[in-house]
Amino acid sequence: MESALTDQAFFALQPELTAWSQQWLQQLDQRPVARPDEPMPPLRDLPGHGLGLEAVWQSFCRDLAPGFNASPGPRYLGFVTGGVTPAALAGDWLTAVIDQNVASAGNSIATGVELQVLDWLRQLLELPGGLIGSLTTGATAANLLGMVCARQYAGWRQGRDIARDGIGSAAIKVFSGTPHASSLKVVGLVGLGREQIAAVPCLPGSEAMDVAALAAMLEASPEPGKIVIASAGTVTGTDFDDLNAIAALCRQHQAWLHVDGAFGLFSRLDPQRRDWSAGIEFADSITCDGHKWLNVPYDCGIFFTRHADLLQQCCSVSAPYLETHDLLPALMDRGIEQSRRFRALPLWFSLLAYGREGMRRIVEDNCRQAAALAEWLEASPDYALLKAPRLNVVVFRPRQEASADVLARLNAAGEVFMTPGQWQGQQGIRAAFSNWRTGDGDVERVCRALAAAVRGNAS
Ligand SMILES: Cc1ncc(COP(=O)(O)O)c(C=O)c1O
Structure with a gap:
């Protein structure tokens, strides 16, 4: 019936x-x-009557x-x-009950909660101030945002606004030692070609890049647009790239440094392992995951960048019905979706309930x-x-x-x-x-x- x-x-x-x-x-x-x-x-066929x-x-x-x-x-x-x-579960249950769309700040506290949670995550991971970001569907989407920003930066170095005008003749090269499969996917998605990633040799018995090899490859690369994808915890060996050394190279070659720390960044909570990701503070963009080690339900990823302007250039589009004059930024200008779930609430519950x-x-x-x-x-x-x-x-x-x-x-x-x-x-x-x-x-x-x-x- x-x-x-x-x-x-x-x-x-x-x-x-x-x-x-x-x-x-x-x-x-x-x-x-x-x-x-x-x-x-x-x-079963879809019922005509429910x-x-x-x-x-x-x-x-x-x-x-x-x-x-x-x-x-x-x-x-x-x-x-x-x-x-348990706290994340309570938050997630309520997320569906209150069903807030975290698109623009509008007249809800939801955007403020996400901004607060991002700042708590920044504190938890001891990342520097000045980062902005958004919560994503997962680390793959955070890696995608990283590559979108990196591509925009590489275009900007060649006098091109790629988000507006397309890649055109911009020359961009991606370098990585042991990228996660999702990074291959996103390099393909942003049109840079996953087969075009320059494979940086790794240190013996490790999945971490040989920094000297990376230095030589960056030196020899004629492309004005350079992107390095580094790992803070590879998925099998849990190896960490030497972020301090790689960041120095990136500065020298004006390369964008994206760090995928989907689960490995949580090693920063352990004083014995914290130094493995030293240098993360120099990253241009950072991926982390909520639905892995942070134990919140699917789906929840975390993206940070210190280039608010580039992220907004890539994610912000205007339409008359989207024009608002809110006090807080519109999170749709910092991520992939226009409309999305209030995925900050499970994090808010869990981080507050259990703390660092x-x-x-x-x-x-x-x-x-x-x-x-x-x-x-x-x-x-x-x-x-x-x-x-x-x-x-x-x-x-x-x-x-x-x-x-x-x-x-x-x-x-x-x-x-x-x-x-x-x-x-x-x-x-x-x-x-x-x-x-x-x-x-x-x-x-x-x-x-x-x-x-x-x-x-x-x-
Ligand atoms: C290092 C790393 N990056 C990215 C991903 C992709 O994460 P997600 O499945 O949340 O998109 C994973 C998943 O295991 C990972 O370990």
Whole structure:
């Protein structure tokens, strides 16, 4: 039976929504971590007349709920997948309830909250003042904004306003050592050609750029527009480029320095690791992620630049209906979307609830867990570490079998989920710890699952 569009239907469902949510969170620990076998919901034509919210709820519980993975749970170690803190969850729930469009400041406090949260993030990461930015859908979108600004700068050096007039004959070269896949994507998206990135050799046994090689390449490059993409934490080796040295080279060659620190920048919360990203203060643009180590829900990325003028040139377009005279800047002039979600609210809740110390503890715990897994792997006759972990990522391989076979068995068993990795040409398995829920007991369960995944050991 079709239901009317009334708030009452939502209020009536609320006890069931709450009970289901509680059960989901309480059972995250016991659910199979990955659900690879149920990729599509049962096919159904779009109904002409709606089923009504209660019937849709029944369909969700029956048809969809069994197919979700436990990626916010403690043993989903694939990619770099953060969880959701309780405070962030409260903020996210309210984000949908109050449904603010963070486009222009308008007559809502939402823009002010995002500006405040960006400043808290700047403080948390100990970044310099004078940065402006916006919250994005993720690190890929933040990298895209970085490349858009970098391209604008490179054009400006050649007397061209690329946002207005297009790339035309502007000559622009991108240099990078170990760019994340998303950087390849965005270099393609901005029309600079991902196959055109100049691959800077890395230091032996590391994914960090050989600065002397970069210096020689910049020196030899005839293009007046130069962009360097550096890493503050590569996705496999968690290696850090020498940002101080690279920034000095960029200054010398008037190159734009973009730093991708999607998860690695949170190493700055740990006094032992803070110096790895020294020099970040000289970056022209910076990427970081909220939905990874900061444990706010998808989707949330963070973009900073110290070139407010260039960002606005690229993102600001005028139309009579957009003209406002607000006291605060319009965030649509600092990002990709015109209209978007109020994604600052989960951050506001979480940063305020747990503070710097709470965030530091998550980083510290996850690094300790990565080290504990590495220690077990080293002692195991079945596995070999491919690289000693420096942060939250462990890369290893089975000694006797192909990584892909062991990984398939491991993930199918449902106790843990990991993804493939490659270290210096060797195929392996990669585990990334970035969830506040992961406890030291989970590492023991992961080790038992790994032991069982080796041929002959499965029970
Ligand atoms: C270093 C780095 N940059 C960028 C990304 C892309 O992030 P997102 O998936 O949030 O777009 C990732 C994802 O793992 C990453 O590790």
